[in-house]
Amino acid sequence: MALRHIALFRWTDGVTSEQVGEVVDGLSRLPSRIPELRAYTFGPDLGVSDGTYDFGVVADLADEKALTVYREHPDHQAVLAVMRPLIADRASVQIHIADPE
């Protein structure tokens, strides 16, 4: 069984689309730099439902060890440094998923 890491974010008031774009640009660079990322999807909420958070990230990894590598990777830490001041609230889980076929 592989592991799916999910993190949802609510931004603080006044976060601009330019700031979100900077987050997207930063996250976009991670798959080529962190080979532990088997799949990586992220983006702003589409605004099709009420009460949603503002942004979601889903990282598929082999196991807990790969999750730690992802989390501690300097390029990931650099994106987190950009994100941190924007975050009002965060919700996350790690769940089991099937291994890729």
Added chain:
Amino acid sequence: MALRHIALFRWTDGVTSEQVGEVVDGLSRLPSRIPELRAYTFGPDLGVSDGTYDFGVVADLADEKALTVYREHPDHQAVLAVMRPLIADRASVQIHIADPE
């Protein structure tokens, strides 16, 4: 672009593993009954990080119309009726993902 619906849940105090098992059983039946579900992953948090929510669901769908079909499907509504009394908190987003290859 397809749509990824993500919902994270915190259970109320005292929710048992039997109750969570009932939720898992209910969700497990949905992919065969709701063809709009292109991919469907869910499960309890693995307990490998601090401060996580208790349960996650990720549904991959073609578009907003398919999301509505999923949400309103009677078999989904039946599982929600089981889940609702257990839910202390919920966080969700819908994000764009690439279409399947």
